[in-house]
Amino acid sequence: MRILASSAPFRVASLLFASLFGLQAGAATCALPSPEDTAQWRPVVHYTPQCNWMNDPNGLVYDNGRYHLFYQFNPLGNEWGNMSWGHAISTDLVHWREQPLAMRANASEEIFSGSIVADNRNTSGLGTPGHPPLVALYTSAYQAGSGHAPGTQAQSLAYSLDHGATWQPYGNNPILTLDPESKQFRDPKVSWYAPGAYWVMTTVVADAQVVKLYRSDDLIHWHFMSDFTQPGVPHDGALWEMPDLVPLALDDDPRRIKWVMIVNVNPWSIAGGSGAMYFVGDFDGRTFKPDNTAPAGSDPARFRWVDHGADFYAAGTFSGTPGSHPIAIAWMNNWDYAARVPTAPWRGAMTLPREFALKSVDGEPRLIVRPAPAFEKWADGQPTVRLGDWAVESALRELPAATRGVAQRIALTLTIHDARRAGLVVRRSADGRTGTKITYDAERQTLTLDRSQAGESNFAATFSQRHIANLPLEHGKLRLEIIVDRSSVEVFANGGRVVLTDLVFPNRDADRIALFSEDGNALFGELSVTPLQNIDQNGACADSRTTQPSQANLTTHQVQCTSAM
Missing domain, CATH: 2.60.120.560 (Exo-inulinase; domain 1)
Incomplete structure (x- = not known):
């Protein structure tokens, strides 16, 4: 999750507007159609919100038969700012339905990137018998008046008892911060480590190019385990963001588990600007050790990349998905030009959901990336x-x-x-x-x-x-x-x-x-x-009065999105 310093005045003004006028937590302001609307570029099979700025996918989780896609979202405009969590759901990873805003920024805190897990064992104690919670771990970016120095980043928690429809912030946030506090400590990704029966969190100190690993028994109290870094990788000035540590069976052999550490970097990617690199190695429940990394100072081409194009960033995997292979999705954009992409009234889209596998290629384990089987099944039909x-x-x-x-x-x-x-x-x-x-x-x-x-x-x-x-x-x-x-x-x-x-x-x-x-x-x-044009999905501003619009009904739908406030 990148911070755009140039957007600070806009962000503060918009947060004050939201505070003064009491915008509802579930409302997003969609402007009425204008001659600048670019419907010719609105994706058909890739998720976009009906309107406004979107970047990193967050809170990717499969729960109660539905895939949940949360994401960085500006509910007040078509540029970066007022970072909140948008929300969309799907039963098949093909047809997405936009939901009301999940968690909204306020005058003292923005909601940066993070993850969600289904706490089916109720280890957190935040659920009730028979109703385990969804637990979100996210980065709080604190503003003046928050009790933290402006710009401080720390990890916070929220939970849902209704399968992600509404969210309650934990009463003692933040649950994890550095000492001294940092302005670059962000992007918690949480998963269950079955061999040790505890939760593992990866997060970053972005400007130090360090992934920090923590463990917890209850999702609330976290204990430091180790750091993962590669000196000189990448060069000074780049950020490491949105880490994800994923176990994969090499060549689909469950006896040969390797671990893949995905690190999203900006800039310095293989295609220029932002991109997603990965390391293959071993994880013993405490420390990740990569295999055969390129020497410090090597060209980006010496490293492994999830995608070699320009528009694949903030990649992460869904928690709790059925099947033997993880499913991932990324922001289909690049920080080199994301603020200038010529689309309106929305700006930002997600890649196609993808399946990850690990195969032996030329004697080394390589990440294999394919369209998600659910998409293939739909397209085959x-x-x-x-x-x-x-x-x-x-x-x-x-x-x-x-x-x-x-x-x-x-x-x-x-x-x-x-x-x-x-x-x-x-x-x-x-x-x-x-x-x-x-x-x-x-x-x-x-x-x-x-x-x-x-x-x-x-x-x-x-x-x-x-x-x-x-x-x-x-x-x-x-x-x-x-x-x-x-x-x-x-x-x-x-x-x-x-x-x-x-x-x-x-x-x-x-x-x-x-x-x-x-x-x-x-x-x-x-x-x-x-x-693939026989699909009707993007921009469904879900409330009790609206249905999924067709592109032909875009004008009516945008008015409905605005009136939902």
Whole structure:
């Protein structure tokens, strides 16, 4: 959770407004539609709030048959400030329904990032017999008049006895602070450590690039265990944020458990700006020890990245999910330009939910990242255009009109015979001037996502253009699954060995797909395109009077969101 110092005057003024006018805890101010509304970029299969600023996913938990996505949210505007927790729920990780605001900032405290666990054993004593609580651990960012120095960050607790609908702050917050107190101590992620039968928390001192590990028997009283850091990784000036320590069975063998420490860094990521790196190692219940890390001072390419694109940050896993593999989600944005992204009345979106696995690749454990099985199951049930095999020789071939769309899943297996490079262009305009290019370079063995001609980009000079990942072919082939949405492209290559996620902002009519090869032959096999536009989810401001709106009913819905106050 990054602090934007330049937003401080706006934040203070807005908090005073909220305090003076008594805005309800569940209300978010949605402006009425204006000519600046950018419905052409509102995602179809990625979660966005109906309006206002959103960043880090928080409180990811599966409870009572529903996935809960909490997130950093400004209930008063479309820029960073007034950090509160927004809330959305889903039963399938595909269709999301926005809920009333969960926890709101006030004049003395903002609600920064954190996590939620279902305390099914009622270790906290905050539940009642038969009604265990959901317990949220989050960072309190204190303001003047709070009893703490302005800017102090400490960990606090809130709990819910109604499956996340309402939240009660613990009466003796904060429950964990440093001595002396810190302005960079944040982002608690809590999980149950089964071998020791206790809770483990990872949190950070962000500007010191340190993950601090604590243990607790009751979620209230925490005891320091150890620090994890890597001297010289990354360079001075970068922040470590949103840590997550996850156990995974290597090659799906439950006898070979390895631990993955995800550390979100800003800046210094592989694609520039913010991104999510990871370390694989061992955890004995007290200390995390990574395997085979790159030497201090190494280039970012020497390290492991969850995603090689520019727009994957604050990644975290859901607590309590069914199944043998964790499910993760991230903020689909980059601090290099997040404040300038040209969307309204909302700003911010989440990535597609993803499944994590750990596989042996070239003799080392690597994180494998795939679309969540729930998404795949839903997409498999949609009508699909199956095109078979397409051979392309030193040319560009546009696919038939039946494949056109602005939200779709594209699947294929690319065999490069003697071509130097080959790939495809998505969200392509009729004149060919606009498009996002996905290229495999056979000589360099690299996969590139190029958004230099993808649409609007002049809103920020830091909106990087090309993102490259090393990726050898498997048996001479490259398997691609590409999820295209109105303002994003996600590329999953070779079963999730490499992933690239980028925002794009094309015109509404850039809806074509083209295949290309350079200097030789390439075969695009088992090619299929699945439209994903038959979904109605984003921006459902849930109260007793509203239903999920369609994009056509956006104007009516925004008025309802405002009147819900």
